[in-house]
Amino acid sequence: MSEVGFYDVRMIDATSTSIVLDNGNIEEISVNYSKGCGARALCGGSWGFTTAEGEFDLKAAIDSASELAAQMNSISPKDEVKLKPVEKPVIKNIPTAKIDPADVPIEEKVQLLKDIEDHAKMDGVSSTSAVYSEASVNVHYISSEGIDCEYSLIRTGFAISAVATENGSYQVGRESRFGVCGFELFEENDALALARSAGETAVELLGAEQAKGGTLPVILDPELAGVFAHEAVGHASEADLVLEGSSILADRLGEQIASPLVNIIDDPTLHEYGYYPFDSEGVMSSKTTIIKDGVLNSYLHSRETAQALGGTPGNSRAQGYSEPVVRMSNTYIDNGDSNFDEMLEEIGNGMYLTGSRGGQVNTGEGIFQFNAEKGYLIENGEVTRLLRDVSLSGKTLEILNNVTLVGNDLKMHSGRCGKGGQLAPVSDGSPHISISKALVGGV
């Protein structure tokens, strides 16, 4: 029977506050304090994971994870798992909050949120809601290899949504901004203008036409193209999915899988919402070029997958005390050198899709589906009528190859990504991109 060869523990201490407004009234003010740890141990080829909450006993948590791993390995022995060796992370350039949200009185936050919500109200808007959230977290990582490191981070953000109603029809507009920063988020983003834009979107969509489905040339705006980069490409590049046999990108490193105009990058060192100084395995974060000039360049790795496939670890992330999983951070399609007018001219007739209502992907078959917030017809090189309920689906590799122009107006959007039942803060982005052929669905 094997011995436990490795263990590590993430100790997390966090405070979060959220305020929810609905139609001008405070729906909820909620504060949470949490403290606990997630411990894991590796015995031969078997992992054991445990969590402990409150004023936990560190040694007991490690022992319990070790016992699980050992028990698992004796009942179900398998090939030894090796971890890619790593150095202790050097922590530098951590984003700091210029205005600590904890120093801002709750009354001021409520008032700001009320002002934001107010700006989403306009003729046609029947209801609004707004959410403010702040969280401060301290993460302390230790491992049996002697790595001991720690960071503190503050995250602040808000979301606004407006519903417009007319003759039994309902349309929604949403805007949100979340960042690794403090209350200065509201100085750096014009929250009131964003709120107005959410209201305007909802009202505009009431008058939009239903999209007619079919295969067409399309232009994606930075938000929707960012969702494509994240959902369709980013997930398939996660090496745990590659190893388990559920990625369309398996065995394709070095292959031309996209138009040579396409470069896709994951970079946790950017001070965007997906930032972290070291990952949930204590590995210093670094930039990964997933697709370089259309060629599949690298997967995203944990220490285990990096050792198995060759590569650089640093993309293992966990929600709270959960077990670390390979995942993205800040993922984007890099700037090209085209502009929007050239795209319109090239496409002639097609559709312009903007914003995102989310999406989903089947990485094994390389199929994705997502919904745009708005669509516009492109007729004779001009953006014309507004369309609603437009979805985009297709094969990841076909779309990557059908990219004909990449813009130079990269923009990032913050959000949260779900995988394995865990949510993680991420951002994704892109410049405008033009695609020669895609399946667009309507009602």
Add this chain to the structure above:
Amino acid sequence: MFEHAQKAIELAEKLGADEAEVYISYNHSISADIRKNTIESAKENVSQGIGIRSIINGAVGFASTNNVSRIEDVVNISVSSAKVRESDPEWTSLPSNAKYPEVSGTYDKRISAIGLDDCIGLTGKMIEGALSVPDVNTTSGSFSTSYNKHLIMNTNGVEIVDEGTGVSGFVDVITTKGDISTAYDFEVSRSLDIDVFGIGASASSLAIRSQNGISIEPKKTNVILHPFAFSDIFENTFEPSIDADNMQKERSSLIGKKGETIATSDLNIIDDGLLEGGIETSISDEEGTPSQRTPIIEKGIFKSFLYDNYTAGKDNTSSTGNGMRHSYVSSPSVGPRNLIVEYPSSDVIADTDEGVFINTVIGAHTANAISGDFSVEARNAFTIKDGQIDKPIKSLMLSGNIFEMLNKITGAGSDVRKVGGTVVPSLRISEMSIVG
């Protein structure tokens, strides 16, 4: 932690709360995870926490923690948050103590006694089931068991402790020869009665049958939705519209429709907190209102929204026992219990001359939750010809509107499944729009 409930309530009152409520939950789970045909890891999680709601002049403050040594702090914060807010004239009160029903099938002592070795054994059987079909790999999967206990205590005399168990198994598979095709299957239950071998075998068989899909022309046709596909669309479109909170905020297509016919006359939909062995079954909801059975649609007629205690007070009616929480970290809001969809069953595929059968969909969460419009990608879909499943379909988009669908249900299978809290058979809907 449970022993601190009474003290927390007393402290909140001392600090000035008119009413106060404590919710404490404890959860113990053991699970084994599959990665590429092997059982890779074992997890044991114990989590517990306390959420405190304090009310002053109808203004509610809420705070929570998983740390016993911070309980006093969170009581303080919940009271001070309530003081920040303006009074809410529509607040009535927290639920009062009541007579609670008995429920059955929610606790299986075999689950609370289960060890990691049994979990690993059952996980192994799921892999065996999947590999009993040639040319398929399990990519990922998990078998898990859980025991949970919660307490609800408030200043109106509610003091409830309820406990229960749960078990779940799921597996994702992919074909290894020829055309790539994936499939998944899962089962959840309150008792140790799920067929783990069957979960694996059925996922693999579906992946194999889905290979070499054909393309089809866009058309309007009969669509039979498997319980997985139907419940996914239903949860993202219909469920939000029966939430009284959404109705009161004018975010529901069912506003003013009570008493009207909104579905085919053979359709019943019931919200049932008492269903034997139901995933969402317990003696009360998560703020202490006794569980009940609430008809939502009866013979096609819309009968009721779902209410928690607060939204019920606003409408001068009673809570339907739908005050639910995501966890101790959140205060209660309206949520469904077991939502049962009933329609007379028949041999629904055999009764269908032409159409499409869809097992699962992706992208249902992108639906318009108010209007009920959706456009999703169908997975593991097949053509139906002369009463039989005919050929797999490569790629298919399904679009529609849930409220139109409710009027076009023309058949149901006898294959009722518990998909989480949604309990539903396969349903046939006429004239659905599909794009291949």
